[in-house]
Amino acid sequence: MNENHDLSQAILHGLLDQQRYSSNEMLAPKLLVNTAQETIWEHLLDEFETCLTFSIAVAFITRDMLTPFKAVLSELASKGVHGSLLTSDYLGFNEPEMFAELLKIPNLTVKVSQNAGFHVKGYIFEQENEKTLIIGSANLTRSAMLKNYEWNLRLTASQQGALVQQVEEQFALQWGQAVSLTPKWLENYQENYVRRPQTFSQAGGKQKITPNQMQREALARLDKIRQKGARRALLISATGTGKTYLGAFDVQAFAPKRFLFVVHREQILEAARASFFRVLGGRQEDYGILSGRSKQTNAKYVFATVQTLSKASVMQQFAPDEFEYLLIDEAHRSGAASYLRILEYFTPRFVLGMTATPERTDDFDVFELFDHNLAYEIRLQQALEEKMLTPFHYVGVTDYEYAGKMIDETTSLSRLVANERVDHVLAQINYYTDTNQTPHGLIFCSRQDEAQELAQLLTERQHPSRALTNEQSIAQRDQAVKDLENGRLEYLVTVNIFNEGIDIPCVDQVILLRNTQSSIVFIQQLGRGLRKYPGKEYVTVIDFIGNYKNNYLIPMALHDDRSKNKDNAKRELAFKPILGLSTINFSPIAKQRIFAALDQVKLDSLHQLKQAYYELKQRLGRVPLLCDYLEQGTLSPQVFFNNKRLPHYGAFLGKVKEKINLTQYQAQLLSFVSQELAPGKRPHELLLLQLLLKEEQVSEQDLISVFKEHNCYYNEELFNSLDLILSLQFFAIKAGKKLKSQEYGGLPLVEHDGFYYRLAPDFKAALQAGKDFKRLLDDAIECGLQLNKEYDSQQQFTLYQRYSRKDVCRLLNWSKDLSAPMYGYWVGEKECPIFITYHKDKKAVRSKDYRNSFADNSAIKWYSRSPRTLESAEIKRLLARDGQGRQILKLHLFAKRSDAEGQGYTYLGLADIAPDSVQETQLAGANGRPKKVVQMELKFRKPLPYQQLKFLTETQDVNDGR
Known part of the structure; x- marks a missing residue:
């Protein structure tokens, strides 16, 4: 697609008529503000990630924003990207310590404006074909980037655009008049600097304490x-x-x-x-x-x-x-x-x-x-959002590498405490932390002998440190803590003794030099530095990530993610998330290590499920049900529904030696509800079953009243679908040597005579044949309704939720499950679902050209099956339009990042075919012979949010490139 055309459309959309002109959201002018959903810093990160170079002009910079800024600049340095920063000494706001930290960044040239009224806030990013300006009220401070109500206008223009050239001319003018930041300039600035009085909020005096x-x-x-x-x-x-x-x-x-x-x-x-x-x-x-x-x-x-x-x-x-x-x-x-x-x-x-x-x-x-x-x-995450704790800046960096081999669980002590590793550790610590202040740090390592050796080496490098293990007495530990508090020590090096039960509020650094043993231990060690303390504005957390099998726990622990869902963990890792005023950054190599660990681990293994079960059982003092996992937030019930070896939760209870008495038919009924309904993609069947478990019969009007009460859509097709689902006719398709419906007992659950719904006789008999079945059935239904709260029940599909092909067939109210022969799409009578796997397995890609690709966040280039031409009946139905030229078929787009994500696809919404994009083309087949396909562009009715587009298209070498 022509870049100038895209940019023109974006400008017309943003400045002339948003209804008339469609736009790529990433190019259109946009007002950036800090909200609960997005922050100004996140938008800057997006620009940093793709820029070739950048220029920043801001009056004020605070040290509490430099750690994430340094992390981003370190990532850019690995790609050879350099930038310029113009700031000021206006009003004495910028501290000498902040300037000293800027001097550490090798790929940043800094100048200081001598203009007495320098008060600008602007960011310029040069991309491959255009430049992006972000200009407004936000300085490079943590409050401005993450919390304050700021107005910043993002504009993208061509290299020749008048506005871009005006801004660059002004930047060049100020840059030419400014002085370079050098150690000599800083020395003079520090001598004449008058420090602003600081106030610290701290408990004390007669201030009234009230509950938050x-x-x-x-x-x-x-x-x-x-x-x-x-x-x-x-x-x-x-x-x-x-x-x-x-x-x-x-x-x-x-x-x-x-x-x-x-x-x-x-x-x-x-x-x-x-x-x-x-x-x-x-x-x-x-x-x-x-x-x-x-x-x-x-x-x-x-x-x-x-x-x-x-x-x-x-x-x-x-x-x-x-x-x-x-x-x-x-x-x-x-x-x-x-x-x-x-x-x-x-x-x-x-x-x-x-x-x-x-x-x-x-x-x-x-x-x-x-x-x-x-x-x-x-929980920790709640406390951070409520500002009960000191915010932290987490940086995940790669650990020391020797002879091409990364540190792992088997690395010898000599390598763990090698001089080269200590050099590497100190280089990262010095880069990310404020060297003008005495650190109060805790270092967690993996072995007691490593702690002793490391403390000695750090002390020899002018960083007074002491190792603390279980060999020291309580009195010795207390004295070491006092020495850290009063500055006689910079670091306490320990293994696990400070995971809990110790309170050292002054700690402002947490250094992790060990394998992540568990999410619990990770959070405990992170939490050692988060207690508020006068003068402590943030905590720097540096995690040295080696080649550890448990690396996958890191993003899950930071986000308190207990879903056991790899896709969630990868999303959390793919972006640079923000928790309140805390930021999380991973270096590219560290990120790849975690992706590799995620690819190797099975998060929903029976061992993992048993562990979660026993922990919850201990909490509750009884056998947990599915709804208990939801209420306690310990594990997503979806894990049980997605586990192919567990047809229903009763089967899992049998694995943990709980006595569950079910007949074969009861087990089949539970399997049906658990696998088809309880994931909560649609509430209608669940609501009807729940009603019938209380009432002898339910009229259609009664059911409509319940649907209205729960804000559910309904129409004739929906009611027909309910009959087909609950009679199991929808599942009357081959599954091996028998019909799929036979796996669920082959008998209707509900009878509908056109006026009333009633439970089928066999289902009623099953309910009376033992209490275990009724208890597990009620739980599965209620769990499904709770999970459905994440969906918009007024629509067939909810944007950016995940669905399988079978889910789509059911939610489209089709008479049969056509997921098996569907493959990439299915042209129905009224609707056509299209399923796109963005990064196909290399073995499955027959041609390097046969790739669906996003033009931007408003459209995707898509290919039909082969062989197809414009005269194929399927293509004609796909392209058909009514007398007013409107597209007849509703096109539903679903996409996933790669086949590694399993059967689920993210719903991207409705799309329209761009008529001028349709053309026949040829792609190489498996035998090298060309095959005819039809190519077209599908325009999204609602442009994709940037993070959705980024996750679907971003290539991770370890994750997708294998």
Whole structure:
């Protein structure tokens, strides 16, 4: 397609008439603002990714945006892309430390404007055939890029465009008058710099503390649990999210006559007592400490160490019912004998356990101890969005490579602590972190001997460090933490002892030099640096990614993605996502390593499913059902539906040795509901079945009322389809040696006489033949309806959701499942679904020319089957138009990135054939002989969002190029 024509259309669309002129969204003028769906920084990243060079002119830059900026520039450097940055010393806003960080970037030339009123904010990107300008109000600061309400206009123009040339002339003028950023200039600037006064928000004084939104929700859940008569409950809250304050708020709501707080470390008592005093108020003498050094047992509120309180001589000073409310901090430790003695002796009206890491309790079931009453769970991602934690900038870089081999699980100690590896690690640390400030870092490595050697080597390189392993005493660990806090040490190097149970708020660097063992451990180690601290605006996280089998866990952990869906993980990895004010970046090679790990792992293996099942069973104290996985957010039920070895959830329960009694016919019925309906692509069948499980018969009008209540579309074709689906006639197609419908019992589930729907006799009999079937059936139906909330039930298909060919046949209300012979498309009477695999397997591609390709986000070039000509009946039906020249067939486009994604295709919406694009052409067949096909351009009714287009078309060498 002609680039100038595209650009002309985009300009006419944006500036003259958006209805009359179609446009490539990536070329059209657009106002960029920060929203919950997209940020200005994401749009800049899009331009950085494809530019040949760039020029930036911004008055102000903050250090808190330099880490992701450096990550992008590092990626550009690997591609040989260089850029220019013009900034200022206007108002003394830009700190000397920021200028020092800019000097580290090798592929960036920086100048400083001497214009006293320099206040511009503009970004210029040179692409292959055009230039893009982003001009408006956004400086290169984290707030402007990610949060503030900014207006920025993105314009794309040709190289010869007058506006581009005007902007470049102005840039060149200012650039020529500016001075180069050099160490000498910086030295002079620093000498004369007057630092602006800084204010830090920190708890203290008499400021009133009130619950935030998440804490209010948790308090409401606790109150509801108590109203039901519960005597114990567990609260899970990520480190740094205000567990202690939340406990104090609940004690305030409960208003006990006396209250007991139990914790495992004496150092925590004073801080806990101060937090409770700020919430509860009263007299200082109401708050007592019970520990090895203090015995204030008569206070109204007693804060005790478990070591002291668990002694029989101390406990017996109190009556068993002395305290109405008992709070156990770090409750995952409560399986220890000392805690159990306390819980057995005291009989409070209510016990609350608080922990950040219940899964780390080895053999003890902490959920059972608290009667499986999980009141609330505050996860890391939620806490970041609620601004309860310090934002982080995560950078995934490649680990050290020796003789062409990347570090992996088997690498010897000599390689892990080689001087060259330490050089590599320090080079990355120095590039990404502020070298003008003393770092307070935690380094997690894989082995204790590695920690010792690494700490010594870092110290020799003028980075004072100390290794901490389980060989040191608590006192030695405490002293090391103090040395880190006061700056005598820069790094503590450890293996796993700081995963939980340690609070070092000053930590502003987390360095990961080990294999990702699990998502839980990854989040625990990441969370060590996220507690808020005066002066700490962000945390730098550098993850050295080797050739590890578990690399696939990284994007899943960062996004709290428990779906076990490879496609989700790849999407999360393909983009540079943003979590609140936190950013995530991977170097190209590190990204390829993770793609490689994803290709090797089977996320939905029976082992993985069993592990998720046992964890949830422990939480609930009973056998989990499908809806429990949804409610708890631990695993997507889709994993069970997509597993070919598990026809239904009852079959999985049998794998974990649960006694499930099902007849053969009941199992077949469950298989049908689970495989065909429960994935939730359409709610209509599920709603009808749910209604019939309650009512003897249901009229069509009753059903219509239910559809209206659930905002579902309906028409005559839909009602016909319901009959065909629930009678299994739709599935009367060959599947091996028998019909597919026979796999589901071969008998109708529902009878419809034209007026009323009723359950078929065999189905009714199955419902009466044992409780297990009814329980599993109800669960599958309800689960399907919950999953359907992700879809627009007023439409047949929901944009950018995934569907299989069989799903499409059903949702188009066809009489038969035609997915087997459909292949790339099927020309029906009214509608034609088209399925596109963008990156075909190399063995399947018969010709390098036989590739569907996106012209932009508004159209795709598409080929028919072969052999086809313009005279083929199929092509004539495809191209047919009515008397007004309108396309008769509705074309539904579905696409997937590659065959590795399985059977699902993403729905891209309706499309129209561009009449002037239709032509016959020839492509080489398997035997080298040319075959006739018809080529045409399909125009999307709704242009693709950029990220959808990017994911479908972006080539990943490891993932797709194999």
